[in-house]
Amino acid sequence: MSREKRKKRKEEAVDAILVSACLMGINCKHNGENNLNEKIIKLCGKYKLIPVCPEQLGGFPTPRPKAEIVCEDLAKGVLKVVRENGEDVTKYFENGAEEVLKIANLTNIKKAVLKEKSPSCGVYKIYDGSFSGKLIDGSGVTTKLLKENGIEVFNEYALEKFL
Numbered sequence: 264m265s266r267e268k269r270k271k272r273k274e275e276a277v278d279a280i281l282v283s284a285c286l287m288g289i290n291c292k293h294n295g296e297n298n299l300n301e302k303i304i305k306l307c308g309k310y311k312l313i314p315v316c317p318e319q320l321g322g323f324p325t326p327r328p329k330a331e332i333v334c335e336d337l338a339k340g341v342l343k344v345v346r347e348n349g350e351d352v353t354k355y356f357e358n359g360a361e362e363v364l365k366i367a368n369l370t371n372i373k374k375a376v377l378k379e380k381s382p383s384c385g386v387y388k389i390y391d392g393s394f395s396g397k398l399i400d401g402s403g404v405t406t407k408l409l410k411e412n413g414i415e416v417f418n419e420y421a422l423e424k425f426l
Contacts, residue, residue: 280306281367281375281409283384284314286419291316295326298378302422310425315366317383317405321359323352330356332382333392334399344382344404347394353404356383360405367414376425377406379418386418 284291288299306312319325330352333343344356360383367375377384385403390396406416417424 278374279311279313279370279372280425281363281370281372281377281414282306282312282314283376283378283381283419284316284319285378286376287312287314289314289316291319291325293318293325293327293329298419300419300422302426303376303419306422306425313366313370313372315363317356317359317363317403319359320362321355321357321383323355323359329394330382331390331392331394332401332403334401342404345392356404359383360408363405364408364412367409367412372414374415374417375406375409376417376419376422377403379420386416 282303285298286300286303288297290297292298318327328346330344330346333345343351344353345351377386379385380388380390380398381403382389383403383405385401386406387400388398389401389403391399402410409416
């Protein structure tokens with residue numbers, strides 16, 4: 264490729280955004296399905312979208328049993344992630360969050376769009392840990408880590424900011 268073409272390509276470079284893979288139609292949800300969001304697909308022409316699934320990156324297969332955050336003390340950042348049978352799977356969620364942060368750092372990511380309500384990706388709301396469908400204010404494990412590291416995190420309901 265000529266020097267001029269490389270320069271033009273560099274000028275045309277678009278910002279990259281980390282996106283929950285399920286929102287891009289990738290079947291990685293706990294039940295083996297996805298949360299395809301057509302607005303996310305519209306972002307492809309404007310941004311470079313980097314799909315991530317923290318739960319898969321943390322070592323979980325798809326499909327997998329549901330998990331929720333048990334709110335021990337969210338204000339202090341103490342939490343535990345459990346499955347319905349009570350099994351503590353916190354380490355997998357923490358490992359997945361760390362892997363997503365590595366990807367963000369390697370690709371110089373400044374923004375992410377993650378799936379609301381997820382124990383990994385929830386931005387403003389998560390399930391309360393009772394497996395009853397009750398939502399509470401809080402963030403998922405990955406969202407929390409990304410925010411702590413200066414990455415701006417949005418949910419799928421805030422896509423107008425990018426369109």
